[in-house]
Amino acid sequence: MAAKTSASFVDPFIRIAVSLFEDVSRQTIALLGILLASLLIVPWLVNDYLLTVLIVVLYFAFTGQAWNIMMGFAGQLSLGHAIYVGLGAYIAAVLFARFGIAPWIGFLAVIPVAAACGATIGFLAFRFRVAGVYFAILTIAFAEFARIGFDHLDYVNASAGLFLPVAQYARNDLWHLRGNPTMFYYVILAAAAFAFVVCRALLKSRIGYFWLAIREDEQAARAAGIDTFRYKMAAVMISAVITSFAGVFYAFFYNNLFPEQVFNISRSIEIILGPIIGGIGTLFGPILGAFVLTGLAELLNAAMAAIGFDLPGAKQVFYGICLLLVVVALPEGVWPWLARRIGVSESRQ
Amino acid sequence: MPIDVYLNVAVAGILTGLVYGLMALGLSVIFGVVRVVNFAHGEMMSIAMYLTVLLFSGLHLDPLVMLVPIAAVLFVFGYALQAGLINPFISRPEHSQFLLLVALALIIVNALLILFGPDARTVQTSYAFDSFQWGALIVDATKLYAGAAAIIAAALLFAFFRFAPVGKAIRACADNYTGALVVGLDVKRLYALTFGIGAACVGAAGVMMTLIVDVTPMIGPAYTLLAFVIVITGGLGSMAGALLGGLLIGVTEALAGLLFTPSAKSMFAFAILVLVLLFRPQGILGKRSI
Numbered sequence: 001m002a003a004k005t006s007a008s009f010v011d012p013f014i015r016i017a018v019s020l021f022e023d024v025s026r027q028t029i030a031l032l033g034i035l036l037a038s039l040l041i042v043p044w045l046v047n048d049y050l051l052t053v054l055i056v057v058l059y060f061a062f063t064g065q066a067w068n069i070m071m072g073f074a075g076q077l078s079l080g081h082a083i084y085v086g087l088g089a090y091i092a093a094v095l096f097a098r099f100g101i102a103p104w105i106g107f108l109a110v111i112p113v114a115a116a117c118g119a120t121i122g123f124l125a126f127r128f129r130v131a132g133v134y135f136a137i138l139t140i141a142f143a144e145f146a147r148i149g150f151d152h153l154d155y156v157n158a159s160a161g162l163f164l165p166v167a168q169y170a171r172n173d174l175w176h177l178r179g180n181p182t183m184f185y186y187v188i189l190a191a192a193a194f195a196f197v198v199c200r201a202l203l204k205s206r207i208g209y210f211w212l213a214i215r216e217d218e219q220a221a222r223a224a225g226i227d228t229f230r231y232k233m234a235a236v237m238i239s240a241v242i243t244s245f246a247g248v249f250y251a252f253f254y255n256n257l258f259p260e261q262v263f264n265i266s267r268s269i270e271i272i273l274g275p276i277i278g279g280i281g282t283l284f285g286p287i288l289g290a291f292v293l294t295g296l297a298e299l300l301n302a303a304m305a306a307i308g309f310d311l312p313g314a315k316q317v318f319y320g321i322c323l324l325l326v327v328v329a330l331p332e333g334v335w336p337w338l339a340r341r342i343g344v345s346e347s348r349q
Numbered sequence: 350m351p352i353d354v355y356l357n358v359a360v361a362g363i364l365t366g367l368v369y370g371l372m373a374l375g376l377s378v379i380f381g382v383v384r385v386v387n388f389a390h391g392e393m394m395s396i397a398m399y400l401t402v403l404l405f406s407g408l409h410l411d412p413l414v415m416l417v418p419i420a421a422v423l424f425v426f427g428y429a430l431q432a433g434l435i436n437p438f439i440s441r442p443e444h445s446q447f448l449l450l451v452a453l454a455l456i457i458v459n460a461l462l463i464l465f466g467p468d469a470r471t472v473q474t475s476y477a478f479d480s481f482q483w484g485a486l487i488v489d490a491t492k493l494y495a496g497a498a499a500i501i502a503a504a505l506l507f508a509f510f511r512f513a514p515v516g517k518a519i520r521a522c523a524d525n526y527t528g529a530l531v532v533g534l535d536v537k538r539l540y541a542l543t544f545g546i547g548a549a550c551v552g553a554a555g556v557m558m559t560l561i562v563d564v565t566p567m568i569g570p571a572y573t574l575l576a577f578v579i580v581i582t583g584g585l586g587s588m589a590g591a592l593l594g595g596l597l598i599g600v601t602e603a604l605a606g607l608l609f610t611p612s613a614k615s616m617f618a619f620a621i622l623v624l625v626l627l628f629r630p631q632g633i634l635g636k637r638s639i
Contacts, residue, residue: 077444124623130630133386133443133585137577138626141619144574148616265570269451276448313462313566320456327448328434331441 027343035287039189043182051181055253057294058188059246064274064286065195066242071272072281073199073208074235075215077132080121080139082267083146084114084240088247089257090150093162096176096252103177103248110244117142118240122233140265147263161258164251177252184253191249192287195242199283202238211235215281243271277326279333288335296322353485358607359600360488364496366599368557370592371499372572373579374506375550381586382523382543385435386443388450391572392457393548397423397555398564399461405472405559412472413494416556420502420549427548432541439540454569461566469563477560495557502553503592506546510588519543523586551576575615578622584635593634597621 039058043051063081070076091113092106101109121142125135151159172179177187202208210231213221222228251257261267278289300315330337376390387393400419404410430453438446479490510516522529522539529536562568575598583594598618605617625632 071444077447079447124627128627128630130626133380134581134626134630136443136447137581138623140574141578141622141626145616145619145623148613148619152610152613265574272444273448273451276444280444311463312467313459316459317456317463320452320459323448323452323455324434327445327452328437331445 036193043185048181051185053294053298055181055185055188057290058185058192059249060270060274060290060294061287062188062192062195063243063246063271064278064290065192065199065283066239066246067271068275068280068282068286069199069202069211069242070235070239072275072285073203073215074211074232075218076232076235077136078139078236078239078268079136079265079272080141080143080268081239081243081271082263082265083117083139083143084243085247085250085267085271086143086146086150086259086262087114087117088244089251089262090156090162090247092248093164093251093257094156097162097164102175103252104175107245107248110248111241114240114244115237118236119233122236126229126232140268143263143265143268147259150259150263153259156257156259159259161256163257164255166255177249184249188249191245196283196287198242203283207231207234273323275333277323277333279335279337282333282335282339284339285333285335288338289333292326292334355604355607356485357487358603360486361492362600362603363596364488364492364599365561365603366596367496367499367503367592368554368561368595369575369579369599370595371502372551372554372558373576373583373591373595374503374588375547375554376576377580377583377586377588377591378506378550379544379547380580381588382519383431383435383439383540385439385446386450386577387544387547388447388573389454389457389569390551390576391574392454392569393423393426394551394555394558394572395461395564395566395569396426396457397552398559398568399465399470401556401559402470402472402564405474406470411474412556412559413498416498416502416553419556420553423552423555424545424549426545428541428545430548431544432537435544436537436540454573458566458569461569465566467565467567469565471563472559474560491560495560498557499554502550503588506550507588509546515539515542571615575618578618581632582622582625584632587632587634590632590634594632597633 039054042054046054063085067078067081070078088107088110091110092103095101095106095109096103121139124130125138130138150156156162172183174183174187177184202211210221210226213224213226214228214231218228247262250262273293274289275286276289277292278287279285297315297319300318304310304315326334372390372394376387379385379387397419400422401412401415404415404419405412434449434453435446438449474491476490476494481488481490481493510520518529518534519539519542521532522534522536522543526536529539558564579594579598580591581594582597583590583592598621601617601621602614605614609617629635
C-alpha cells in the first residue's frame with residue numbers, strides 16, 4: 001500500500017521529466033549535457049577570479065531567465081525587476097542579521113512578499129489597461145519608489161547600508177549560505193539550472209501556450225477564451241518570485257546592501273540586457289547573453305589592464321558600442337543566429 | 350511656517366517646472382511622431398549642460414546667449430541620430446529600440462565622464478545671486494530667466510507645429526503614417542527633423558537647467574526618468590500636457606522638499622505618476638489612443 005502511494009506520488013514527476021525532453025533534438029540534448037558537465041567541473045579548473053566571474057554570469061543567466069518569463073513569454077516589458085531583487089535581498093538579510101534566520105527559511109518569507117509586489121503592479125496595470133511603454137514606466141516607478149523608500153527606512157539602516165556579519169568560516173555552511181566562492185558557484189548553478197527547467201516546463205504547459213498567444217495578439221487571445229488578466233498576473237508573479245531568489249543570493253554573496261545600488265534602475269537594465277542580447281523568448285538566450293555580456297565586460301577589463309590604460313568610463317563606452325553593434329547587426333539576438341549556424345533548432349518560441 | 354514661504358517655494362517650483370516642461374516636450378514630440386521612446390533623453394540634456402559649462406568657463410559666454418546655438422547643435426545631433434541610427438529601428442519591437450537607446454545613453458554618460466571627470470560643474474553668472482522682490486514674493490533671477498526662456502521656446506514650438514508647412518507635415522506623419530507616405534511625404538526625413546526638434550528642446554532646457562543645478566556626468570538617467578514621469582503625467586503626445594506635467598511635478602518636488610526631505614522629493618513625483626496611470630492612464634491632457 002505504502003509502496004503504491006509513493007510510486008503514484010513519484011510517477012507524475014517522472015512523466016513530467018520525460019515529457020520535458022521528449023521533443024528535443026539529439027543535438028540540443030548533447031549541447032545541454034556538455035554545457036552542464038563543463039559547468040559542473042569548472043571550479044576545479046579555474047582560479048578564484050574566474051570563478052567569481054562565472055558566478056556573475058550564472059547570476060545574470062538566472063535573473064535573465066526569470067525576466068524572460070514576463071517579456072519573452074507573456075510579452076510584458078518590465079524595466080523594474082530590481083525591485084524583486086531588492087526585496088528578496090533586504091528581507092533575507094534582515095531576517096538573518098537581526099534574528100539569525102537562515103536564508104532558505106528567509107526565502108520562504110520573501111516568496112509571498114515578492115508575489116504580492118508583482119501582483120500589485122500587475123493588478124494596477126492590467127486592470128486599468130496600462131500596457132506597452134506605459135507598463136514599462138510603471139514598473140520603473142515602483143522600483144524607484146522602493147529605492148527612495150528604503151533609502152529613508154531606518155530599520156534597514158537607510159542609505160548607510162545593511163551589512164551581513166562576515167567571518168572566516170572553517171567549512172562551507174550551505175544552510176546559512178556562508179562559505180567560499182565554490183559553494184556560491186554551485187548554489188547559483190543549481191538555481192540557474194532550476195530556472196531553465198522551470199521555464200522549459202512552463203513553456204510546454206498550457207499556461208506557456210496561453211502566454212505566447214497573449215504576447216502575439218492579446219485581442220485574439222481574449223477572443224479565443226483565454227483569461228488574459230489571469231495569465232498575465234501569473235507571469236508577473238512567477239517572474240517576481242524567481243527573481244527574488246536572486247536577491248537572497250546577492251545579499252549573502254556580497255554581504256552588503258545599499259538601496260542606491262540594489263534598487264537602482266541600472267540593476268534592472270543589467271537584468272534585461274542578457275536575454276535581449278541572447279535572444280528574447282528563447283531558453284538558451286538568457287544564458288548565452290549572460291556569458292556574452294559578462295565575458296565582454298571582463299575582456300575589456302583585461303584588455304585595459306594589459307595595455308595599462310585606466311580611464312574611468314572608457315570600459316563602459318566600449319561596452320555601449322558593443323551593445324549597439326549587436327543590436328544593429330543581430331535584431332533577434334545572438335542565440336537564434338548562432339542556433340541556425342550550428343544547426344540546433346531553438347529559435348524564438 | 351508662514352504662508353509666504355510656501356508661496357515662494359511654489360513659485361520657484363513653477364519656474365523650475367517650466368524648464369522640466371520644455372525638456373519633457375522634447376520627449377513628447379519624439380514619441381508622439383516617431384513612436385520611439387528616447388531612453389537617452391536626460392543624457393542628451395547633460396550634453397547641452399556640459400556645452401554650456403564649457404563655453405561659459407572657456408569663452409565667458411552667458412548661458413542665455415548660448416541658448417539658440419546650443420539648441421542648434423543638439424538639433425544636428427538629434428537629426429543625425431535619427432537619420433543614421435534610429436530610422437532602421439522604427440519597425441523593430443520596443444525592446445530592440447530600448448536597447449539601442451540604452452546603449453547610446455551608456456556611451457554618452459561615460460564619454461562625458463572621460464571628458465570632464467566625475468566632479469560637479471557649475472556656471473557662476475554675474476546674476477547668480479540676484480533676485481526680484483514683489484511684496485513678500487522673492488524670485489531668483491536665474492529661475493525667472495530660465496522659466497521665461499522655457500515659455501518662449503515652447504511658444505515657438507507650438508507655432509511651428511500649428512502654422513509652418515513642415516510642422517503640419519510632421520503632424521500628418523504622427524496622425525497617419527501610411528497616409529503620409531501616400532501623399533508623398535518624405536517620412537524618414539520628417540522623422541529625423543522631429544528627433545532633431547525634440548533634441549533641440551532638451552538642449553535648450555539643458556542650457557537653462559545649468560542655471561539652476563550643478564551638472565555631473567551621472568545626472569542623465571535621473572532626468573530621463575523625470576522626463577518620462579512628466580510626459581506620462583501630462584499625456585504622452587500632448588504638447589500642452591508635457592508643459593502642464595512639468596509644472597505639476599516642479600511644484601510637487603519643491604513643496605515635498607520643503608515639507609519632507611529634499612532627498613525624498615522624487616518619490617512624490619513617482620507617486621503622482623502612479624496615481625495618474627491608475628485614474629487617467631492617458632495622462633491629464635492626453636487623448637485615449639491605445
